[in-house]
Amino acid sequence: MEELTILQEKFQSLMMQYQSEYENTQSMREYASSTFLGQSALLTQSATSSGECANQCLENSKCTGATFFPSVQSCQLRAGEGRPQPQPQPGGEEIALVRRWTLLKQINSELINTYQAIQAILPQIRDKQAVNEKHITEQNTTLTALLKEQAFLDRQLAISNTIDQQSEDSTMLIDKYALQYFLLGVGAMILGWKIAS
Numbered sequence: 433m434e435e436l437t438i439l440q441e442k443f444q445s446l447m448m449q450y451q452s453e454y455e456n457t458q459s460m461r462e463y464a465s466s467t468f469l470g471q472s473a474l475l476t477q478s479a480t481s482s483g484e485c486a487n488q489c490l491e492n493s494k495c496t497g498a499t500f501f502p503s504v505q506s507c508q509l510r511a512g513e514g515r516p517q518p519q520p521q522p523g524g525e526e527i528a529l530v531r532r533w534t535l536l537k538q539i540n541s542e543l544i545n546t547y548q549a550i551q552a553i554l555p556q557i558r559d560k561q562a563v564n565e566k567h568i569t570e571q572n573t574t575l576t577a578l579l580k581e582q583a584f585l586d587r588q589l590a591i592s593n594t595i596d597q598q599s600e601d602s603t604m605l606i607d608k609y610a611l612q613y614f615l616l617g618v619g620a621m622i623l624g625w626k627i628a629s
Contacts, residue, residue: 436553443546450539459532460486463516466528468497471512479507482527489529497530513538537585544578551575 453461462482474495479485485500485507495509497516502525515538516528 436550439546439550439553443543443550446539446543446546450536450543453532453535453539456532459490460529461532461535462486463518463528463530465519465524465526466516467499467519467526468510468514468516468528468530470497470510470514472510474509474511476506476508478505480505482529485527486529489531495531496534497528500527500529501525502527533585533588537582540578540582540585544575544582547575547578 474492477488479488479500482500482502485498488507489495489498489509492509494511496512497510497514499508499510500506501508513534514530515535516530519526
């Protein structure tokens with residue numbers, strides 16, 4: 433019974449965090465005195481502010497989070513799931529930056545895992561005491577809503593990544609055509625010089 437209470441408290445805490453993050457409309461969330469580890473490093477670039485670092489992450493379709501290091505003015509971009517990790521010593525100046533949809537998806541996954549842990553414990557409790565059927569129905573409704581939300585977040589991440597990729601592709605296409613026009617112009621100049629001489 434104590435384990436169930438702990439899991440229910442964790443579930444409620446995650447729901448409050450989820451609600452808070454959902455209401456936050458910023459595309460990147462900042463965490464002072466923290467780093468973002470992710471699953472793999474993408475690259476490290478110079479940056480003069482956390483806002484510039486956040487923009488670098490948003491411009492890279494693989495970036496899910498970054499860490500801005502003010503003392504050396506650098507921005508480390510990372511890919512994959514991760515959470516902001518508070519610095520062990522207070523007063524650290526690093527700033528973790530996490531994409532909003534990535535963070536929501538992670539909290540959603542934690543909610544589903546916690547819910548499933550609660551469901552695994554309930555049969556043990558049913559043997560010891562009667563469980564309110566209304567409570568079970570509410571729990572099943574909650575899981576259904578969380579699974580729908582997970583699918584929604586997956587779609588949002590896919591849309592975001594598609595937009596980033598299309599933007600990257602169109603920029604590359606524009607650069608390709610600009611180079612072709614430049615080379616044609618240079619060729620025409622050389623041809624003009626040969627004809628003039």
